[in-house]
Amino acid sequence: MRYGPMCDRKSGKGWWDEGGEYxxxxxxxxxxxxxxxxxVGRTESDAAQRIWRYWRWTLGVADHPPPLVSxxxxxxxxxLLEVFGKQTAQRRLSDKNWxxxxxxxxxxxxxxxxxxxxxxxxxxxxxxxHPLSPNVAYVERTHLTSRLMSARLxxxxxxxxxxxxxxxxxxxxxxxxxxxxxAHKSLRQPSLLPGHRWTPRSPAMAAGxxxxxxxxxxLLSCVPIFINSS
Numbered sequence: 001m002r003y004g005p006m007c008d009r010k011s012g013k014g015w016w017d018e019g020g021e022y023x024x025x026x027x028x029x030x031x032x033x034x035x036x037x038x039x040v041g042r043t044e045s046d047a048a049q050r051i052w053r054y055w056r057w058t059l060g061v062a063d064h065p066p067p068l069v070s071x072x073x074x075x076x077x078x079x080l081l082e083v084f085g086k087q088t089a090q091r092r093l094s095d096k097n098w099x100x101x102x103x104x105x106x107x108x109x110x111x112x113x114x115x116x117x118x119x120x121x122x123x124x125x126x127x128x129x130h131p132l133s134p135n136v137a138y139v140e141r142t143h144l145t146s147r148l149m150s151a152r153l154x155x156x157x158x159x160x161x162x163x164x165x166x167x168x169x170x171x172x173x174x175x176x177x178x179x180x181x182x183a184h185k186s187l188r189q190p191s192l193l194p195g196h197r198w199t200p201r202s203p204a205m206a207a208g209x210x211x212x213x214x215x216x217x218x219l220l221s222c223v224p225i226f227i228n229s230s
Contacts, residue, residue: 018164023047024153024171025075026146027055030138032206033184035175040168044075045082052083064097067123069132070139072104077121099123101132142178149174179204180214 025047027037039050055061065084070076080100085092100121105113118134120127150170151159161167183200191199204210 022164022167023075024143024146025051026139026142027051028139028142029203029207030069030133030135032203033138033142033187034203034207034209035142035179038171038175040164040171044073045078048075048079049082052079056083064095065100067099067126067130067132069101069103069134069136071136072102072119076100077102094122097123097126099126099130099132101127101134103134103136145178145182146171146174149177176219177216180210180219181216183213 020042023039023041023044023046025039025041025044026035027039028035037051037054039047039054041047041050052065055065056063063084065080068076068080077100080098081092081094084098085094100123102119102121104117104119106115106117108114116134147153147155151157152161152167152170161170180202183202184206187201187203187206188198189201191197193199200213202210202213205213
């Protein structure tokens with residue numbers, strides 16, 4: 001998702017080179033809608049590299065990328081090769097276990113989307129056994145939710161961030177509220193309590209990370225403890 005321009009800020013030591021357009025990259029899990037990562041960078045490849053560096057080196061989840069579906073911009077392809085690729089004398093190479101599908105939007109002469117075209121980047125054999133669905137509706141919807149939750153991301157607004165760090169901090173706050181506090185209608189389940197038809201659930205509840213909807217007070221009162229799985 002493209003983020004609008006930011007202004008340069010002058011300090012006692014000179015100009016901070018933080019102005020310009022930035023890319024806002026989100027990694028979500030389709031089944032639970034859980035936001036797994038966030039990257040902010042000057043290019044889409046830079047933003048995607050921040051996500052995958054966090055995935056590999058900080059979380060220590062795996063030494064290879066998970067099955068991935070994205071739009072057709074192409075930032076993730078360069079980022080995956082940079083972070084997970086095997087270095088050779090000429091270039092970085094992908095592994096046979098990588099599974100990556102791009103969903104390319106088809107536009108007409110009026111720049112309106114009239115269809116989609118799946119493009120398999122890696123994993124022809126894996127796609128035949130466990131096909132990935134060419135669907136990016138969930139991440140498109142979460143981008144809309146991000147714009148509604150944070151005024152910094154709205155288009156043609158004067159409320160954009162003047163510095164980079166507040167933008168990154170606000171993105172992590174929005175992700176925490178989205179995962180733990182915000183109830184998603186598509187994740188609700190039939191209620192077993194009398195007088196209640198549905199039981200609201202958050203992405204963290206659907207992923208089994210918590211058993212209740214958090215309040216903002218609980219979120220602000222909790223001190224996260226990071227555990228590196230590696």
